[in-house]
Amino acid sequence: MPQFFLNKRLIILLVSIIILVALIGFSLKQREELTWPEQFVKDTVGWAQTLVSRPAHYLAGFFENVQDLQNTYEENKTLKSKLNELAQLKANVQSLEDENAKLREIVDKQEALRDFESIQATVIGRNPDRWNDLIIINKGSTSGVEANMAVITPTGLIGKVKNSRQLTATVQLLSSNDTTNRVSAEILGDEKVYGQIEGFDKESEMLLLKKIPYEAKIEKGQLVQTSGLGGVFPSDLMIGTVEEVVPDEYGLTQTAYVKTSADFYDLEHVMVVKRTMTQPKLSDMMGEEEEKE
Secondary structure, three states: OHHHHHHHHHHHHHHHHHHHHHHHHHHHOOOOOOOHHHHHHHHHHHHHHHHHHHHHHHHHHHHHHHHHHHHHHHHHHHHHHHHHHHHHHHHHHHHHHHHHHHHHHHHOOOOOOOOEEEEEEEEEEOOHHHOOOEEEEOOOHHHOOOOOOEEEEOOEEEEEEEEEOOOOEEEEEOOOOOOOOEEEEEEOOOOOEEEEEEEEEOOOOEEEEEEEEOOOOOOOOOEEEEOOOOOOOOOOOEEEEEEEEEEOOOOOEEEEEEEEOOOOOOOOEEEEEEEOOOOOOHHHHOOOOOOOO
16 A cells, blocks of 8 residues: 555656646747736736836835935035125126226226237147147138237137148147247236246146246145236236146256146137237347447
């Protein structure tokens, strides 16, 4: 009797394995339609997934919307404070402009180093081999563009006109390796500090502001702009901000690394600046006077 039950169990196990293999083979077979048990199981599982996933998605979306609202509130608060500061700054600038105009009328002064006229131009050429040196613009001598005129973007100074033809002009960028490409500059602070832009450091991609007095206290973040004392550029053209200050090799002056405010890599629309105040002769600035008998 026990042997019979043992054989019976073995038979049931073998039959079960055969049925399982058959079902597996049947399920792996490519069919156009599912059987009703398979369809029932599939529909039941899909319905259960939908029942669970929808509330989960709604709950996750709710918390995400709350977070977005909180972020929007913080951004709105920050923007409102910036707008208030901008309005106050605009009012201060307008007040200073009115005051400046009245003072000019009092002293009968019509010109200033900051006054200039701008000529709109578009960059039409740039040599990949000299990407950081030169650009070609679509305005030339017929539009009033002359050599040594400053060239700027809305964010700051980028260089000067190297040469001008009738319809085009070549602009030498401040990032050029030409050591003769110099700009008289000033560092804004409690006291103005003057120096000279001489060269470009390729490793840090910053301008070198040299000949700063050794005793001058310069801090990171101070603004650098043209001084107007070089005889070519008008004053108050933004150049950049001070990133680092180091003593020169002899320890007599300091050199500041200046991060440019303009993006030299992507230049499309520029303005050529024509200084309205009379420019001094180079010989006069160098002390070379002609003797007259």
